[in-house]
Amino acid sequence: MTNKLVLVDGNSIAYRAFFALPLLNNDKGVYTNAVYGFTTMLLKVLEDEKPTHMLVAFDAGKTTFRHDTYKEYKGTRQKTPPELSEQLPLMRDLLQAFNIAFEEVENYEADDIIGTLAKRAAADGWDTKIFTGDKDLLQLVDKNILVSLTRKGITNVDTYDLAALNEKYGLKPAQIIDLKGLMGDSSDNIPGVPGVGEKTALKLLAAHETVEGVYENIEAVSGKKMKEKLIENEDQAYMSKKLATILTEVPLKTKPEDLPLGERNMEQLTELFKELGFQSLLTRIGGEEAEETIEMEDLEVEKVTELTSGMFTEESALVIESLEDNYHHAEIIGGAVANDKGVFYLTPELIKENSTFKEWAKDPDKKKIVFNAKRAVVSLGWQDIPLAGAAFDVQMASYLLDPGASSHDMADIAIRKNGMQVQADEAVYGKGKKQQVPGEEVLSQHLGRKAAALLDLKKELEKELEENKQLELLTELEMPLSLILGRMEKHGVAVDKEELRKLGDSLTERLNEMEAKIHDLAGTSFNINSPKQLGEILFDKLQLPVIKKTKTGYSTSADVLEKLADQHEIIQEILLYRQLGKLNSTYIEGLLKAINDKTGKIHTMFNQALTQTGRLSSTEPNLQNIPIRLEEGRKIRHAFVPSKDNCLILAADYSQIELRVLAHISQDKTLIEAFRHDMDIHTKTAMDVFEVEKEEVTSEMRRTAKAVNFGIVYGISDYGLSQSLGINRKQAQRFIDKYLESYPGVRDYMQNSIDEARENGYVTTMMQRRRYLPDMTSRNFNLRSAAERTAMNTPIQGTAADIIKKAMVDMDEALEKSGIDAKMLLQVHDELIFEVQESQVEELSKLVIKVMEQTLELDVPLKVDADYGKTWYDAK
DNA sequence: TAAGTCACGC
DNA sequence: GACGTACGTGACTTAT
Numbered sequence: 001m002t003n004k005l006v007l008v009d010g011n012s013i014a015y016r017a018f019f020a021l022p023l024l025n026n027d028k029g030v031y032t033n034a035v036y037g038f039t040t041m042l043l044k045v046l047e048d049e050k051p052t053h054m055l056v057a058f059d060a061g062k063t064t065f066r067h068d069t070y071k072e073y074k075g076t077r078q079k080t081p082p083e084l085s086e087q088l089p090l091m092r093d094l095l096q097a098f099n100i101a102f103e104e105v106e107n108y109e110a111d112d113i114i115g116t117l118a119k120r121a122a123a124d125g126w127d128t129k130i131f132t133g134d135k136d137l138l139q140l141v142d143k144n145i146l147v148s149l150t151r152k153g154i155t156n157v158d159t160y161d162l163a164a165l166n167e168k169y170g171l172k173p174a175q176i177i178d179l180k181g182l183m184g185d186s187s188d189n190i191p192g193v194p195g196v197g198e199k200t201a202l203k204l205l206a207a208h209e210t211v212e213g214v215y216e217n218i219e220a221v222s223g224k225k226m227k228e229k230l231i232e233n234e235d236q237a238y239m240s241k242k243l244a245t246i247l248t249e250v251p252l253k254t255k256p257e258d259l260p261l262g263e264r265n266m267e268q269l270t271e272l273f274k275e276l277g278f279q280s281l282l283t284r285i286g287g288e289e290a291e292e293t294i295e296m297e298d299l300e301v302e303k304v305t306e307l308t309s310g311m312f313t314e315e316s317a318l319v320i321e322s323l324e325d326n327y328h329h330a331e332i333i334g335g336a337v338a339n340d341k342g343v344f345y346l347t348p349e350l351i352k353e354n355s356t357f358k359e360w361a362k363d364p365d366k367k368k369i370v371f372n373a374k375r376a377v378v379s380l381g382w383q384d385i386p387l388a389g390a391a392f393d394v395q396m397a398s399y400l401l402d403p404g405a406s407s408h409d410m411a412d413i414a415i416r417k418n419g420m421q422v423q424a425d426e427a428v429y430g431k432g433k434k435q436q437v438p439g440e441e442v443l444s445q446h447l448g449r450k451a452a453a454l455l456d457l458k459k460e461l462e463k464e465l466e467e468n469k470q471l472e473l474l475t476e477l478e479m480p481l482s483l484i485l486g487r488m489e490k491h492g493v494a495v496d497k498e499e500l501r502k503l504g505d506s507l508t509e510r511l512n513e514m515e516a517k518i519h520d521l522a523g524t525s526f527n528i529n530s531p532k533q534l535g536e537i538l539f540d541k542l543q544l545p546v547i548k549k550t551k552t553g554y555s556t557s558a559d560v561l562e563k564l565a566d567q568h569e570i571i572q573e574i575l576l577y578r579q580l581g582k583l584n585s586t587y588i589e590g591l592l593k594a595i596n597d598k599t600g601k602i603h604t605m606f607n608q609a610l611t612q613t614g615r616l617s618s619t620e621p622n623l624q625n626i627p628i629r630l631e632e633g634r635k636i637r638h639a640f641v642p643s644k645d646n647c648l649i650l651a652a653d654y655s656q657i658e659l660r661v662l663a664h665i666s667q668d669k670t671l672i673e674a675f676r677h678d679m680d681i682h683t684k685t686a687m688d689v690f691e692v693e694k695e696e697v698t699s700e701m702r703r704t705a706k707a708v709n710f711g712i713v714y715g716i717s718d719y720g721l722s723q724s725l726g727i728n729r730k731q732a733q734r735f736i737d738k739y740l741e742s743y744p745g746v747r748d749y750m751q752n753s754i755d756e757a758r759e760n761g762y763v764t765t766m767m768q769r770r771r772y773l774p775d776m777t778s779r780n781f782n783l784r785s786a787a788e789r790t791a792m793n794t795p796i797q798g799t800a801a802d803i804i805k806k807a808m809v810d811m812d813e814a815l816e817k818s819g820i821d822a823k824m825l826l827q828v829h830d831e832l833i834f835e836v837q838e839s840q841v842e843e844l845s846k847l848v849i850k851v852m853e854q855t856l857e858l859d860v861p862l863k864v865d866a867d868y869g870k871t872w873y874d875a876k
Numbered sequence: 877t878a879a880g881t882c883a884c885g886c
Numbered sequence: 887g888a889c890g891t892a893c894g895t896g897a898c899t900t901a902t
Contacts (some may be wrong), residue, residue: 020889186887432877531881550881552900557882582883585897611893615886622895625885633884658886671897714886714892723891782889791893797886829886829893 005121005256006051007114009060009132010102014091015039016133016150018084019780029661032276034087039094039281041131041150046098046261049129053259055117058088058100059109065107066243068744072813073243075189080780090276097269098477099262101254101354108250115246118145121256131157134382136185139176139246170206181211181241192240193233195226211241279456299420301448303345303440307356313339315391317369317454318361319447320376321353323429323437326620327379328489328596328603333437334444338451342420345444352383364388369458371395371410371450372477374486374608381490394454396478397461399609400470404772408609410450419456422449470768477606477767479806484812484824485606485616492601493623493825494643494835495591497869503635505589514577521570528577531556542568559723579632587627587636600641606827613794614769614801615829624828626872640872642835643823650822650841651875652848652866653831656681657800658713664858665766665795668745675860680693682706688742689735712746715793717785757791765798766856767806803862804830814851820844833872841868 017037043052054268056144066073095102103113114130118140121128126144130137132152141160158164165171167257171179182201184192196204208214214221215234221227273282282411306309316339323329335346350357360366361380366389370376373390380387398405398413406412411424429435429447437443467469517523522541526533538544546561548555558575565571594602607617618624626640627633642649654660659681663671674684686697686705705727711721724734738850740747754776758761762772771794775787808827815822822836822844832852836844845866852864869875 410900527899529882529897532900552880555881578883582897586884586895590896607894613893615893617894619895622885625895627884629885712890718889719891780889782891786891789892797893831886854877 003052003121003124003126003127004049005053005055005117005126006045006049007117007128008042008045008054008055008093008419009110009114009130009134009137010038012133013041013131013150014084014088017041018081019085023846026263030090030276031083031087032278034084035094035276036092036278036281037440038091038276041098042094042098043281045131048722051129053121053126053256054100054261055113055254055781057089057113058104059110060104060106060108063107064109065247066109070190070239070243072189076188077189079125086640089513090272093103093272094269097265097272099264101259103252103254105250108247112247112250113252115140115248115432116250116252117254117259118142119248121145124256126256129159136180136244136246138165139173139244140248141173153611157338158319169202171202175205176211177207177241178209178211180244181237182214184240185244188243190240190243191233191236193229193237197231200226205599206323211237220442224443276575291866299343299445299449299452301343301345301444303444307344307350307354309356309360311337311339311341311344312356312360312366313341314365315339315367315369317451317458318400319371319451319454320374320380320387321443321447321450322379323435326605327375328382328605328607330379331382332379334447336444336447336451338448338455343448343452345440345448347440351380351386351501358385362386362388369394369454371454372609374482374489374606377483378486378490381486390479390483391475392458393474393482394461395609396482397458397465397474400474400478400769401461401464401468402770402772403609403612403614412454413457414453417457417460420449420453422453431498442446452668461538470770474767477802477809479808480812482608485608485827488824488826489603489605489824491823492596492599492603492643494601494641496639496641497592497595497600498634499639499641500588500592503639504584504592507584507588511544511577511580511584514573514580518570518573518577520646521568521573528574529581534574538564538568538570541572544568546635578673578753579630583627583633583636591639592623592634604826610769612790614765614805616801616827618826620701623826634873637873638871641870644835646838647835648838648841648868649825649872649875650834650836650844650866650868651831651847651872652834652845652852652864653806654800654852655863655865657803657830657862658796659709660858660860660862661799661803662712662746662749663767663860665799666743666745666749667859668743668749671743671746672721672860678861682709685709685739685742689738704735708739708748711736712739713793713796715789715797717789742840753791753795754788756864757787763791763794765795765802767799767802769798771798771803800830803856804832808832810850811848814847818843820847836868 014034018034021033021037023581027253075142092102105113111357114137118128118130122142122145128145130140130145130147132147137147137150137807138160141162143162146159146161148159150157165173180190180192180194181191182204183198184190195581204214208217214230218227218230221230270282316337319336320332321334322332324330330349332348334348335351337344337346337847346357368394370390371393372395373393377390379385394413395408398408405416409424412420413419414422423446428438428442462471515528518528522537526537528534534556538556539546544564544567546554546559561571561575591602596603602621604623605620607619610617625634640649660675662677670688674681682702682705683694683697685708686701687694689705689708690701705719707724718733718736721736722729725732741824752774755762757773758776761774762770771788772789775783776791778784804827808824811824811832820836820840820843821841822834824832824834828834832848834844845868849866851865854864867875
């Protein structure tokens with residue numbers, strides 16, 4: 001077997017990791033982001049490459065032999081941030097524990113060590129692979145030397161061999177130094193020839209091979225200016241080339257065969273990982289299975305067979321356990337109650353049949369502390385066991401305190417909040433196919449612990465909510481809403497199966513015809529749904545121009561295909577095929593599969609503790625993304641029908657709720673006036689941005705204004721806006737600037753949001769929903785910019801979410817009082833869907849509009865449109 | 877089983 | 887000058 005040597009440019013990777021990752025630190029305040037990134041990269045390399053030999057090279061001191069040639073070498077480079085330099089020793093500790101060799105040599109850079117060893121290994125016929133973030137190293141590429149450059153993040157790399165290098169730059173490895181000689185390198189302060197950039201340099205090298213070649217043929221260089229520049233800077237070009245040249249003859253004692261990859265020192269490694277707080281990596285390196293299960297002493301859990309009312313006090317924690325994700329058909333495997341009388345395990349039989357338990361469960365005055373109230377209520381509901389008095393939902397509390405927390409699992413919350421420790425469900429039940437119910441001993445212990453932990457956590461989380469002024473958000477909004485959502489889910493939405501099948505049949509027929517036509521146009525049969533195969537057909541076989549690549553190959557996304565539409569007849573067909581295929585598989589087949597056998601209806605699950613903005617999400621199936629934009633898809637809505645005879649579907653939606661919220665929060669005079677006069681907001685924006693009168697607004701202007709408003713509402717970047725409008729980034733930025741000039745109140749609001757986020761670390765909505773933005777202080781421009789846009793956007797989107805949630809709570813009560821025979825079925829972010837007796841539809845319509853519009857008073861009116869019909873399609 | 881790509885909604 | 891760009895869910899393919 002050939003030996004395989006992996007060489008890593010330690011400093012380069014550390015830099016990359018440091019800037020790519022947020023500034024993490026461990027519990028002792030030591031920064032760990034660079035070490036973390038470096039470690040994940042090492043693990044990936046070890047796993048993917050399985051090297052026999054390995055070395056990580058580091059730069060030594062400040063000066064190297066290159067400084068003898070050019071004092072200013074690396075002169076412009078900023079001092080290594082102390083947050084990074086303090087991590088470098090940790091990386092050495094880590095390498096020691098991994099038993100991977102590392103080396104630094106006075107006067108030389110890591111590059112030179114790598115170059116020397118790579119050449120030596122190659123001479124012995126070894127395979128070598130180099131990992132770095134520095135393109136300079138490409139000069140080392142050879143028959144058996146590959147160079148992997150980090151792409152995005154740290155674990156993603158592009159690997160170059162001779163062919164790849166030629167494809168990308170049209171250069172041989174040795175020409176990389178000529179390239180640098182001509183174009184220079186600002187990061188190393190290598191001057192090159194002023195006025196020559198990558199494009200020019202590549203052109204020159206294509207014609208004349210090397211720097212020397214360029215000067216030998218200097219008369220052949222076109223352009224007077226260019227020729228002058230070259231002649232003027234000849235010495236500098238040669239010097240730059242020399243600076244960029246990696247030395248492959250460093251006087252090293254180390255030979256490749258001295259670098260065998262040793263055995264990991266697991267003890268050292270786990271200790272180090274623990275110290276650094278790399279929990280996730282601990283599991284990844286294995287050997288720590290036993291340690292992963294938290295050491296816990298046994299908790300006293302009573303396995304009761306008879307229940308007495310004395311076991312149930314005024315306030316108890318209640319756990320109702322089921323394994324299936326989908327609680328609409330989940331089997332209850334057990335439960336537990338914890339209070340000052342003790343901790344009691346409940347068998348499924350007790351839960352379902354014991355009258356003492358059921359009496360207590362349905363008594364709203366007996367307060368229950370629960371984890372995911374909706375799940376407990378609905379899964380019990382399907383067994384006809386009413387549950388009331390769910391007063392405090394620990395999961396919801398955790399979500400409201402920090403929606404961005406890494407997870408809202410019981411075990412994780414318990415760790416975060418220092419409550420009684422609980423095993424992870426996955427550790428107890430297993431996952432995937434291996435999931436199973438454990439014996440009663442284990443189960444009662446696990447559930448008992450959960451219940452006991454709930455008591456702990458409630459106290460802690462309630463205190464934190466109080467401090468954040470978020471207790472009302474929990475008790476008055478989210479908790480009542482969770483019960484309403486639970487009822488909506490359990491009630492379900494009726495669908496017309498025949499209608500779905502009919503739509504499906506016609507789609508299938510069309511898809512078959514289209515498939516044949518596409519194969520015919522392509523001249524061969526292939527899987528249209530495979531981006532890989534499709535890419536090969538379009539870009540290799542049909543030779544269409546490549547617009548964009550993904551990391552696995554050609555991009556075939558809709559925006560790419562649209563650009564190719566006039567090049568080949570096949571493109572339109574593919575786009576339509578995709579669209580119809582999506583309808584068929586996701587919506588027709590997906591919805592048919594989601595129909596509940598017993599009820600014949602669809603029961604979605606709203607996740608109320610997931611999104612970062614406070615919106616709901618919907619799963620199994622997702623009923624918040626039923627097509628509407630294109631008529632073909634909109635037809636799906638024909639299948640959503642009332643569940644009783646003589647009923648209608650009514651849909652009520654907020655008009656421009658986010659922009660109205662923006663007007664209110666920002667107090668922008670123009671925007672407020674516009675909404676008070678109920679103007680068409682996109683036309684108004686067009687008037688302001690293009691500085692024209694209403695009559696002069698063209699449909700194109702309105703379309704642009706609409707996209708700008710869309711961008712403001714969703715917090716997209718200049719890039720995002722440029723993509724949606726098909727313009728360049730500069731133009732997009734101009735629109736944004738013009739918008740902010742027109743609405744100075746909005747501009748101030750945006751700035752204030754950013755300031756607030758930077759100061760507090762979080763932003764809030766009108767109802768005290770929070771979102772933490774740790775990246776506000778990131779040195780990484782992208783992360784920071786994204787955080788800034790989020791700071792501007794989340795109060796708007798989040799407040800809109802608050803408002804509709806409150807409207808749902810109000811509406812539930814209003815419906816109850818009104819005596820109207822109607823049911824709330826769905827919420828789709830800014831709209832509510834009902835089914836209602838035909839005779840009462842007008843009454844409901846008036847009520848819904850009133851309740852939704854008046855749920856919260858802003859400085860601009862909230863506007864609601866309502867419509868109804870025999871199906872969801874007709875309620876438009 | 878996980879990752880990547882694509883497409884639907886607001 | 888590069889970076890990689892609103893929030894979600896689900897279907898499908900492909901590699902492991």
